Amino acid sequence: MNAYQKLEATHKRLSALRNAEGILFWDHETMMPSGAAEARAEVEAELSVMQHEIQTDPATADAIAEAEQQREQLDPWQQANLREIKRLYRHANAVPADLVEKMVHARHEATMVWREARPANDFKRLAPKLKALFDLKREEAGIKAELFGITPYEALLDQYDPGRREVQIDAIFDDLAGFLPNFLQQVLEKQAQGPAILQPQGPFALDKQEALSRAVMEVLDFPFDRGRLDVAAHPFSGGADGDNRITTRYEESDFTASLMAVVHEVGHALYEDGRPKDWLSQPVGNSRDMTLHESQSLLLEMQAGRSEAFIRHLAPIIRDTLGGSGPAWEADNLVRLQHKVAPGLIRVYADEVTYPLHVILRYKLEKAIVADDITIDDLPGAWNEMMQRYLGITPPSDTDGVMQDVHWPEGLFGYFPTYSLGAMAAAQIFAxxxxxxxxxxxxxxxxxxxxxxxxxxxxxxxxxxxxLPDELIERATGEPLGTAAYKAAVTARYLNN
Amino acid sequence: MNAYQKLEATHKRLSALRNAEGILFWDHETMMPSGAAEARAEVEAELSVMQHEIQTDPATADAIAEAEQQREQLDPWQQANLREIKRLYRHANAVPADLVEKMVHARHEATMVWREARPANDFKRLAPKLKALFDLKREEAGIKAELFGITPYEALLDQYDPGRREVQIDAIFDDLAGFLPNFLQQVLEKQAQGPAILQPQGPFALDKQEALSRAVMEVLDFPFDRGRLDVAAHPFSGGADGDNRITTRYEESDFTASLMAVVHEVGHALYEDGRPKDWLSQPVGNSRDMTLHESQSLLLEMQAGRSEAFIRHLAPIIRDTLGGSGPAWEADNLVRLQHKVAPGLIRVYADEVTYPLHVILRYKLEKAIVADDITIDDLPGAWNEMMQRYLGITPPSDTDGVMQDVHWPEGLFGYFPTYSLGAMAAAQIFAxxxxxxxxxxxxxxxxxxxxxxxxxxxxxxxxxxxxLPDELIERATGEPLGTAAYKAAVTARYLNN
Structure with missing residues (x-):
C-alpha cells in the first residue's frame, strides 16, 4: 500500500464507525427502549474515542505529506479526496486535547443548564455557562485562525462550510438585511388585502398523517428500498450509506407542519442518496457540508415543494388522504396556507421571508462575541433590539428570545449562517x-x-x-453565491402573484 | 494502567464494537431497507476486521502473562475475568490467519450452495462444499486439540460450551438414546388412548397474535423498558447490553408456534438482562455460553411455560386476545395441545421428547466425521438409518433429512449438543x-x-x-449435569399425568 492507499484504508475504517454510529443514533431516537440509554451512552462514547484516536494518529500526517509528493499520480477524485483528508486532519488536530476535553465538559454543562433555564426564563443562570463555553470557542477560533490563515469566525465556520469567507457572508446578509424588512411589510400588506387564509380543522389522526407523508414521499420518488420514514421527537435525516432514514413528528391539530417538514427531510435524504457510489466510504464522497445540504432540503421544501404548481398537484392527495372537504381544503386556500408570511419569535417556525432575519441576528451576535464587542450579559438586550428592528416584534421573555435555540449551549458557533446561505443557494440552484x-x-x-x-x-x-462549496455552486449555476435568485423568487411568489 | 487494567480496556472496546454489531444485526433483520444490504455488509466486515485485529494483538499475550503474575492482587471476579480473557485470546489466536480466511470462504460457499441444493434435494451438489469445509474444521480441531490438550471434538465444542468433555456427553446421550425411543412409544400409546387433541381453527390476525405475544411477555415480566419485540423472518434474541430484543414471526393459520417461540426467546433475553451489571463490558459478565443459554430459554419454554399450571393461567388470556371459543379453546385442550408429542422429520419443530433424538443423531455423525469414520457421501444414508432407529421414520428426501439445517454449511460444528445439554440443564435447574x-x-x-x-x-x-458451565450448574443444582431431572420431568408430564 502506498501512502495514499493507506489514507483511504484509514477513512474506510472511520466511515464504518460513522455508519455504525448513524444507525445507532437513528435507533436511539426511534426504537431504543428508554432503559437502555445508559449502556448505549457507553458504547457511543467508546466508538467516539476510537474515531478520535484514528483521526489524531500521528502517522497520518506523514502519510498525507508523502501522498502529496505523489499527487500527480492521483486522478482528480483522488486528489480531491486527499485535499479533504488533509482538511479533516487539520481540523481534528489543530486544537490541543485538553481544550477539546474542556469543551466537551463546557458543552455538557451549558446544555444541561439550558434545559432548565429556558423554561424558567432565567438567562442569568445560563450566562456563566455560556460565557465559559464561548471563551473556549474563542480560544479554538484563535488557534485555528492562526494555523489556517483565516479570521477567527471563519475558523469556526470552516467545519460547516469549508472555504467560506466573512466578507461574502457580510455582503449577502447586509443585502438581505436591507431588503427584507421593507419587503416583509409589502408582503404583509398584500396578504392582508387578499382572501382570508383558512386553517383546515383537525384533529387529524396520526395514522392518516403518516399515510399522507408516505404518499407525498412516493410523489417525491423517495427510494423506500434505500431508506425509511419513522417518528422521532426531534426530526432529523440520518441513517447510513445507501440507507437514508428520515423522521418526523405529527401534531393532531395541524397536519401542515409535518407535511413540509417531511419534504424538507426528503431533500436531505436524496442528497445523501445521490452521493457518488464509488466514493461512499471516502471524504470526497461525502455531501458537501451544511450550506449545500440545506440548499438541497430547502430546494425541495421551499422552491419545488411550495411552488404553486406542486401544491396544486398535492391538494387532491391531501384531501383524499385526510378526508377533508370544504373551502379550507380547496387548492387555492392550500396554496395560500403554504405561502403564509408572518413575523414570529421562533426561528424554526419561520417562513422563508422572515427566516433569514432570524439568522442574520444570530450571525451578528456571534461575530460581536468573537470580536469581544459585546459581553454575554449584553446578549438578551441586543437580541431583543434586533428582533424589533428586523421583524418589528420584541420577545416577551428570553425563553422565546435569546434562549430559544440549543445551538449555542451545544457549542454550535458559526453554524447558523449555513441555514440562510443554504436558502440563497437553493434559490440560485433551482433557478x-x-x-x-x-x-x-x-x-x-x-x-x-x-x-x-x-x-x-x-x-x-x-x-x-x-x-469546495463555492466552486460547486458556481460550476452548477454559473455565478458565485448571491441573493439575486432568492430575491427574485420571493418577489415573484409573494408580490407578483 | 497495569496489565490487568489494560486487558479490561481492550475488552471494553471489543464490547462496544460487539454492542454496535448487535444493534446493526437486529436492525438488519427487522428494519433495514433491502437496498441497503450491500453497503451494510461493508460496514459489518470492517467492524469484524477491527475486532479481529484487537483480538489478535500480540501485546495482549504479554499483558495476560503479566496480569497472571499479579493474580493474587485480583478479586475473584477479576480472576475469573482474566481466565475468560485468556480463553478467548487462545481461541482467537490458535488458528493461523490463512486457515481462518479459508474457512470464511468455505463457509460462504457451502451456505450459498446449500440454499439452492436443499430445495432441489441435491445433496451431491452440496457434498464437495461440505467436505471442503469439514476438512478445514478438522484441521482447526486438530490444532486446538494439540494446543489445549483436549480431544479434537472437544476443541470445536469448547467455543460453545467451555470445558465440556466428550465422555460426559457420551454418557448423557447414550442414556437418552437408550431411554427415549421406548419412552416415546409409551407416550404415543397413552396419547392415542386419551381425548382427541383439537387444533383451534384460524386464520388468526397477525395484530391479534402480536397482542397475545405482548400479553404473555407482560405475564413473564419482560422488561419492555430494556427490550423490544419485533417481527423477523428468522426469529432470534439479540440487541445490546441492557437492551435485549426478541423477534418472532406469525403464521396466520397457527398461533401456537409463535406463542411458545416467544416464551423461549424471553428466556434468552431474561438471561442477558440478568447479567452482572458491573461487568457488562467484560468477558466475565457474559452469559455462560450456549448450553446455559439454552437452559434458560428451555426452562422458561418447556419447564415453566408448558407446565399445566402456567398453560391454565394463559388459557383465558389466549381466548380473550384471539377471540376464540369452543372446545378447542378450553384449558384442558390447550394443555394437551402444548403437550402433544409426535415424531417428525424436522428438528426445529420437534417436541421436548423427540428433540434430543434429533440432536444425538447429529452429534454421532459429527463425531464420526471428525474421527474420519465416515465420509461425506455416507452422510445421507447414515442420517436416514438413524432417523428410522430413533424415531421410526425415514425422510422421503434429503431436503427434510440431512440438508434440513444450515448449521453444517455455516461451519457450526460441535454446536448441536448444546441444545440438548441445555434441555437437561433446564430440567435440572428447574427441579x-x-x-x-x-x-x-x-x-x-x-x-x-x-x-x-x-x-x-x-x-x-x-x-x-x-x-465454567459445569461448575455453575453444579453449584446451582448440587449435582453434575445429568439426565435424571429431565427423565423425571417428562415421565411426570407425559406418563403419570
Missing amino acids: AANRAVPEIMPGLAEGNLKPLYGWLDTHIRSQGCLY | AANRAVPEIMPGLAEGNLKPLYGWLDTHIRSQGCLY
Whole structure:
C-alpha cells in the first residue's frame, strides 16, 4: 500500500464507525427502549474515542505529506479526496486535547443548564455557562485562525462550510438585511388585502398523517428500498450509506407542519442518496457540508415543494388522504396556507421571508462575541433590539428570545449562517436548473420530479466533495453565491402573484 | 494502567464494537431497507476486521502473562475475568490467519450452495462444499486439540460450551438414546388412548397474535423498558447490553408456534438482562455460553411455560386476545395441545421428547466425521438409518433429512449438543429451584414469575462467567449435569399425568 492507499484504508475504517454510529443514533431516537440509554451512552462514547484516536494518529500526517509528493499520480477524485483528508486532519488536530476535553465538559454543562433555564426564563443562570463555553470557542477560533490563515469566525465556520469567507457572508446578509424588512411589510400588506387564509380543522389522526407523508414521499420518488420514514421527537435525516432514514413528528391539530417538514427531510435524504457510489466510504464522497445540504432540503421544501404548481398537484392527495372537504381544503386556500408570511419569535417556525432575519441576528451576535464587542450579559438586550428592528416584534421573555435555540449551549458557533446561505443557494440552484431544463415546472405540476432530479444528480448530488462549496455552486449555476435568485423568487411568489 | 487494567480496556472496546454489531444485526433483520444490504455488509466486515485485529494483538499475550503474575492482587471476579480473557485470546489466536480466511470462504460457499441444493434435494451438489469445509474444521480441531490438550471434538465444542468433555456427553446421550425411543412409544400409546387433541381453527390476525405475544411477555415480566419485540423472518434474541430484543414471526393459520417461540426467546433475553451489571463490558459478565443459554430459554419454554399450571393461567388470556371459543379453546385442550408429542422429520419443530433424538443423531455423525469414520457421501444414508432407529421414520428426501439445517454449511460444528445439554440443564435447574422455593409452582398458576426469577437471578443470571458451565450448574443444582431431572420431568408430564 502506498501512502495514499493507506489514507483511504484509514477513512474506510472511520466511515464504518460513522455508519455504525448513524444507525445507532437513528435507533436511539426511534426504537431504543428508554432503559437502555445508559449502556448505549457507553458504547457511543467508546466508538467516539476510537474515531478520535484514528483521526489524531500521528502517522497520518506523514502519510498525507508523502501522498502529496505523489499527487500527480492521483486522478482528480483522488486528489480531491486527499485535499479533504488533509482538511479533516487539520481540523481534528489543530486544537490541543485538553481544550477539546474542556469543551466537551463546557458543552455538557451549558446544555444541561439550558434545559432548565429556558423554561424558567432565567438567562442569568445560563450566562456563566455560556460565557465559559464561548471563551473556549474563542480560544479554538484563535488557534485555528492562526494555523489556517483565516479570521477567527471563519475558523469556526470552516467545519460547516469549508472555504467560506466573512466578507461574502457580510455582503449577502447586509443585502438581505436591507431588503427584507421593507419587503416583509409589502408582503404583509398584500396578504392582508387578499382572501382570508383558512386553517383546515383537525384533529387529524396520526395514522392518516403518516399515510399522507408516505404518499407525498412516493410523489417525491423517495427510494423506500434505500431508506425509511419513522417518528422521532426531534426530526432529523440520518441513517447510513445507501440507507437514508428520515423522521418526523405529527401534531393532531395541524397536519401542515409535518407535511413540509417531511419534504424538507426528503431533500436531505436524496442528497445523501445521490452521493457518488464509488466514493461512499471516502471524504470526497461525502455531501458537501451544511450550506449545500440545506440548499438541497430547502430546494425541495421551499422552491419545488411550495411552488404553486406542486401544491396544486398535492391538494387532491391531501384531501383524499385526510378526508377533508370544504373551502379550507380547496387548492387555492392550500396554496395560500403554504405561502403564509408572518413575523414570529421562533426561528424554526419561520417562513422563508422572515427566516433569514432570524439568522442574520444570530450571525451578528456571534461575530460581536468573537470580536469581544459585546459581553454575554449584553446578549438578551441586543437580541431583543434586533428582533424589533428586523421583524418589528420584541420577545416577551428570553425563553422565546435569546434562549430559544440549543445551538449555542451545544457549542454550535458559526453554524447558523449555513441555514440562510443554504436558502440563497437553493434559490440560485433551482433557478439554474429551470433555465437548463424547461420540463421542470411542468413536471412539478403533475408530480413528476424526474426532470429536476436529473439536473440535480448531475450538477450537485453526484459531485460529493470534488469541489469546495463555492466552486460547486458556481460550476452548477454559473455565478458565485448571491441573493439575486432568492430575491427574485420571493418577489415573484409573494408580490407578483 | 497495569496489565490487568489494560486487558479490561481492550475488552471494553471489543464490547462496544460487539454492542454496535448487535444493534446493526437486529436492525438488519427487522428494519433495514433491502437496498441497503450491500453497503451494510461493508460496514459489518470492517467492524469484524477491527475486532479481529484487537483480538489478535500480540501485546495482549504479554499483558495476560503479566496480569497472571499479579493474580493474587485480583478479586475473584477479576480472576475469573482474566481466565475468560485468556480463553478467548487462545481461541482467537490458535488458528493461523490463512486457515481462518479459508474457512470464511468455505463457509460462504457451502451456505450459498446449500440454499439452492436443499430445495432441489441435491445433496451431491452440496457434498464437495461440505467436505471442503469439514476438512478445514478438522484441521482447526486438530490444532486446538494439540494446543489445549483436549480431544479434537472437544476443541470445536469448547467455543460453545467451555470445558465440556466428550465422555460426559457420551454418557448423557447414550442414556437418552437408550431411554427415549421406548419412552416415546409409551407416550404415543397413552396419547392415542386419551381425548382427541383439537387444533383451534384460524386464520388468526397477525395484530391479534402480536397482542397475545405482548400479553404473555407482560405475564413473564419482560422488561419492555430494556427490550423490544419485533417481527423477523428468522426469529432470534439479540440487541445490546441492557437492551435485549426478541423477534418472532406469525403464521396466520397457527398461533401456537409463535406463542411458545416467544416464551423461549424471553428466556434468552431474561438471561442477558440478568447479567452482572458491573461487568457488562467484560468477558466475565457474559452469559455462560450456549448450553446455559439454552437452559434458560428451555426452562422458561418447556419447564415453566408448558407446565399445566402456567398453560391454565394463559388459557383465558389466549381466548380473550384471539377471540376464540369452543372446545378447542378450553384449558384442558390447550394443555394437551402444548403437550402433544409426535415424531417428525424436522428438528426445529420437534417436541421436548423427540428433540434430543434429533440432536444425538447429529452429534454421532459429527463425531464420526471428525474421527474420519465416515465420509461425506455416507452422510445421507447414515442420517436416514438413524432417523428410522430413533424415531421410526425415514425422510422421503434429503431436503427434510440431512440438508434440513444450515448449521453444517455455516461451519457450526460441535454446536448441536448444546441444545440438548441445555434441555437437561433446564430440567435440572428447574427441579433445584422448585426444591428450594416452594412458591414457584403456585406462582406459575397465577402468572407470578417472581419466586422463580428470584432464584434464577441469584443462582444463574447474576453469575455471568464467574464459573465454567459445569461448575455453575453444579453449584446451582448440587449435582453434575445429568439426565435424571429431565427423565423425571417428562415421565411426570407425559406418563403419570
